[in-house]
Amino acid sequence: MAERSSSVEVGVTFPRGFVAGAVAAGLRESGSGDDLALLFSKAPCAAAGLFTSSAFRAAPVVLSQRNLIDGRAQAVIANAGCANAYTGAEGYRDSEEMARLAASHLRLAGSGDRTASKLPVAESDVLVASTGVTGHRLPMEKIRAALPSIALDSDGGERFARAIMTTDTVPKQAAAVFAVGEREYRVGGCAKGSGMIHPNLATMLAFVTTDAPVERAFLEGTLREAAAVSFEMMTIDGDSSPNDSVIILANGLGGGSALGEGVEGATQFREAVERVCVALAKGMARDGEGATKLIEVEVAGAKTLADARIAARTVAGSPLVKSAVYGNDPNWGRVLAAVARSGADAEESRTSLFWQGFCLFQEGRLLPYDEEAVGAATNAPEVRIRVDLGLGSAVATAWGCDLTEEYVRINSEYTT
Amino acid sequence: MAERSSSVEVGVTFPRGFVAGAVAAGLRESGSGDDLALLFSKAPCAAAGLFTSSAFRAAPVVLSQRNLIDGRAQAVIANAGCANAYTGAEGYRDSEEMARLAASHLRLAGSGDRTASKLPVAESDVLVASTGVTGHRLPMEKIRAALPSIALDSDGGERFARAIMTTDTVPKQAAAVFAVGEREYRVGGCAKGSGMIHPNLATMLAFVTTDAPVERAFLEGTLREAAAVSFEMMTIDGDSSPNDSVIILANGLGGGSALGEGVEGATQFREAVERVCVALAKGMARDGEGATKLIEVEVAGAKTLADARIAARTVAGSPLVKSAVYGNDPNWGRVLAAVARSGADAEESRTSLFWQGFCLFQEGRLLPYDEEAVGAATNAPEVRIRVDLGLGSAVATAWGCDLTEEYVRINSEYTT
Numbered sequence: 001m002a003e004r005s006s007s008v009e010v011g012v013t014f015p016r017g018f019v020a021g022a023v024a025a026g027l028r029e030s031g032s033g034d035d036l037a038l039l040f041s042k043a044p045c046a047a048a049g050l051f052t053s054s055a056f057r058a059a060p061v062v063l064s065q066r067n068l069i070d071g072r073a074q075a076v077i078a079n080a081g082c083a084n085a086y087t088g089a090e091g092y093r094d095s096e097e098m099a100r101l102a103a104s105h106l107r108l109a110g111s112g113d114r115t116a117s118k119l120p121v122a123e124s125d126v127l128v129a130s131t132g133v134t135g136h137r138l139p140m141e142k143i144r145a146a147l148p149s150i151a152l153d154s155d156g157g158e159r160f161a162r163a164i165m166t167t168d169t170v171p172k173q174a175a176a177v178f179a180v181g182e183r184e185y186r187v188g189g190c191a192k193g194s195g196m197i198h199p200n201l202a203t204m205l206a207f208v209t210t211d212a213p214v215e216r217a218f219l220e221g222t223l224r225e226a227a228a229v230s231f232e233m234m235t236i237d238g239d240s241s242p243n244d245s246v247i248i249l250a251n252g253l254g255g256g257s258a259l260g261e262g263v264e265g266a267t268q269f270r271e272a273v274e275r276v277c278v279a280l281a282k283g284m285a286r287d288g289e290g291a292t293k294l295i296e297v298e299v300a301g302a303k304t305l306a307d308a309r310i311a312a313r314t315v316a317g318s319p320l321v322k323s324a325v326y327g328n329d330p331n332w333g334r335v336l337a338a339v340a341r342s343g344a345d346a347e348e349s350r351t352s353l354f355w356q357g358f359c360l361f362q363e364g365r366l367l368p369y370d371e372e373a374v375g376a377a378t379n380a381p382e383v384r385i386r387v388d389l390g391l392g393s394a395v396a397t398a399w400g401c402d403l404t405e406e407y408v409r410i411n412s413e414y415t416t
Numbered sequence: 417m418a419e420r421s422s423s424v425e426v427g428v429t430f431p432r433g434f435v436a437g438a439v440a441a442g443l444r445e446s447g448s449g450d451d452l453a454l455l456f457s458k459a460p461c462a463a464a465g466l467f468t469s470s471a472f473r474a475a476p477v478v479l480s481q482r483n484l485i486d487g488r489a490q491a492v493i494a495n496a497g498c499a500n501a502y503t504g505a506e507g508y509r510d511s512e513e514m515a516r517l518a519a520s521h522l523r524l525a526g527s528g529d530r531t532a533s534k535l536p537v538a539e540s541d542v543l544v545a546s547t548g549v550t551g552h553r554l555p556m557e558k559i560r561a562a563l564p565s566i567a568l569d570s571d572g573g574e575r576f577a578r579a580i581m582t583t584d585t586v587p588k589q590a591a592a593v594f595a596v597g598e599r600e601y602r603v604g605g606c607a608k609g610s611g612m613i614h615p616n617l618a619t620m621l622a623f624v625t626t627d628a629p630v631e632r633a634f635l636e637g638t639l640r641e642a643a644a645v646s647f648e649m650m651t652i653d654g655d656s657s658p659n660d661s662v663i664i665l666a667n668g669l670g671g672g673s674a675l676g677e678g679v680e681g682a683t684q685f686r687e688a689v690e691r692v693c694v695a696l697a698k699g700m701a702r703d704g705e706g707a708t709k710l711i712e713v714e715v716a717g718a719k720t721l722a723d724a725r726i727a728a729r730t731v732a733g734s735p736l737v738k739s740a741v742y743g744n745d746p747n748w749g750r751v752l753a754a755v756a757r758s759g760a761d762a763e764e765s766r767t768s769l770f771w772q773g774f775c776l777f778q779e780g781r782l783l784p785y786d787e788e789a790v791g792a793a794t795n796a797p798e799v800r801i802r803v804d805l806g807l808g809s810a811v812a813t814a815w816g817c818d819l820t821e822e823y824v825r826i827n828s829e830y831t832t
Contacts (some may be wrong), residue, residue: 052754053757053765054756054757055755055760055761055762055763056752056753056755056756056762056764056767057758066700083749085753086749086764086777086780086782087747088764088765088780088781088782113523121813133749134749134750134752134753135748135752135776135777135782136782165425186714220536230809241753242752242753242756246674272633272769284620318596319735319823320827321830323500323824323826326824326828327827327828327829329828329829331628332551333499333502333549333550333551334503334550336472336502336550336551336658337470337472337550337657337658339469339472340470340472340658341469341470344471345471346471347471348471348472348502349504351472360551361502361551363512364502364504365504366502366503366504366552376554403824403827403828404824405821405825406822406826407735407739407824408739408742408819408820408823408824409821410739410743410821411735411736411739411740411743412740412742412743412819413738413743413745
């Protein structure tokens with residue numbers, strides 16, 4: 001497992017046959033930097049996606065869901081700066097045009113890489129993802145002008161990852177390898193956060209690629225399971241967006257026979273995808289808007305997995321817990337308050353709480369502790385909170401970040 | 417309806433026969449100001465309460481619920497500075513002692529008011545409410561020393577209201593009158609907020625008094641209905657506390673026959689209690705921690721009342737909406753995002769949105785608007801957001817406040 005800084009060994013172009021690139025189309029308000037990115041696989045891919053649970057889905061989400069019905073895709077065109085959300089039928093036509101422009105660019109240019117497939121890419125095999133300000137139409141003239149100059153490269157993954165950033169301060173990439181017999185397969189991924197993030201995949205874009213051959217149904221199930229312990233266990237501010245998308249592409253260029261339920265290698269593939277998704281989720285939490293710390297909350301001893309998950313997420317999402325962590329204040333009562341309102345089965349007299357390894361509350365009893373020492377231990381880039389409900393054996397982990405004045409500053413000045 | 421500043425015509429001592437007082441017991445970390453308060457009715461009251469939905473209830477909540485089983489009460493002893501939460505069996509004994517101390521003070525002193533009842537007050541007719549830091553035992557020696565010096569007065573309502581404040585910046589009081597035939601009855605109330613406030617009555621204490629004679633079951637139903645459109649429609653930060661309590665006392669000293677379901681005056685009583693509770697809820701939202709603005713969110717055109725309520729509350733509680741309002745930024749896309757993730761039935765093409773009276777989105781279509789003008793209109797002490805779902809006739813209103821750097825500052829420095 002790697003969260004490496006190298007642009008070669010992590011990211012969406014780590015698996016064989018994936019190329020990517022980006023261009024500065026001038027879509028951002030700031031006007032600078034790459035903001036239009038293309039990912040392409042030299043072979044058609046089995047593909048699956050998870051999308052926003054919002055009742056209002058942005059145009060690119062609607063289009064990508066349509067293009068995934070056949071379970072295959074070969075390219076993703078993504079942009080930052082404008083989410084193309086709340087833009088109605090005209091916005092949908094803009095997303096369609098983005099897919100069409102990408103498909104004809106790929107047909108004309110091959111992939112800009114000599115080894116690229118020269119087969120025509122169908123418009124319906126292009127997925128679209130947009131992030132940025134909502135309620136504005138895409139500036140299509142800028143996209144039309146810039147898209148044809150995107151050059152694709154087998155180490156273009158980091159450029160892709162950077163181009164989709166909004167208030168993210170660092171690109172989020174991850175990679176994993178797994179072996180089946182003597183074959184080694186690769187899994188890569190990238191994601192952007194960083195506000196409006198919550199269990200229901202709120203304004204995040206994540207792309208996972210692999211060169212393993214994978215049956216479509218198994219691919220979708222694997223993505224769903226991995227998301228349940230990663231993206232859905234991460235929270236920044238509880239808000240959601242109409243654009244959230246997690247997409248996985250498997251091009252099979254690693255060779256071998258297709259992975260499916262019960263087949264040799266299925267477990268290794270599942271674990272590799274999960275490792276990549278967890279790394280991306282932690283990366284997003286760590287880089288939450290204004291965040292200075294990653295908060296990891298483990299809830300153990302729950303009666304059910306659902307209880308463990310909701311309790312962990314509620315603690316990780318509590319503004320009061322987040323503010324306390326920011327202030328190096330081991331205010332553990334706020335953790336108990338969040339557990340108690342989460343809806344999980346809990347009994348005060350069975351509950352124990354650990355804050356950065358210090359046990360502060362044991363089976364309902366206050367324990368004396370050195371406030372200064374615990375406060376000092378909280379002054380760290382990662383703060384771990386562990387709650388044992390003492391009722392069962394289910395465990396879940398959630399990730400969040402501290403709440404800072406900077407979060408407020410960023411979000412009160414976003415569009416103006 | 418009044419949210420007056422006069423200490424006589426609002427508050428818990430506005431109705432006949434209620435007296436209150438407070439003392440500085442030194443329970444606050446800051447050490448200054450009244451922090452132990454007593455409310456007493458010269459006649460026994462029909463009484464009802466609503467308490468935290470948290471799985472962990474603080475000792476005073478457990479005790480008050482027990483003492484309300486018989487549907488009657490005559491006094492409330494309340495303190496700020498220490499919530500007596502997560503303190504186990506010892507904490508419960510402390511709450512019991514507070515009730516016992518209050519009862520014997522009332523027996524010995526009468527009410528400190530010549531017209532007070534000289535009848536002994538049963539310990540089981542004393543309710544207890546605590547607010548402040550959790551996870552600490554009450555300093556009972558300070559309470560034992562200070563409680564006997566509380567002097568009760570018929571205009572002591574404001575002193576009571578001030579004594580229970582924590583990070584509140586102003587006391588919250590309200591009053592209403594209603595007539596049944598030629599009789600005029602009074603309803604008064606006070607509350608404290610101001611962080612950790614959310615629909616499920618999160619760390620708020622509210623006390624409502626009336627001199628109307630009211631049947632116990634009807635009193636409880638009335639309180640529940642009023643809370644549903646007031647306290648439960650208010651949100652500061654989505655967090656909850658183990659101490660939340662809303663208590664209503666009806667002493668009947670206004671004379672006449674008991675109000676009950678279907679009896680003349682029942683509707684007037686309901687409306688008066690609702691007006692008081694809404695005024696207290698708005699007061700709490702307006703005075704949310706670090707808040708500079710009250711946000712009022714009306715959701716109309718919903719299929720069901722439940723849809724209208726959850727949508728309004730989700731918008732009012734969205735950190736991104738709250739941050740945008742703070743920054744005078746009419747970022748209405750965030751309002752739509754909150755509606756869309758709320759769980760309420762909604763269709764983008766039927767939805768319209770108004771921001772401070774400006775229609776920015778009409779039945780799914782973007783409307784051109786003057787960003788500067790809408791931004792300037794947002795620079796106001798009250799910001800009104802209205803969403804019409806266009807699907808039905810249900811309407812609900814929720815109240816919240818903006819999210820500011822000051823909220824973060826307050827909550828990262830609370831105990832340290």
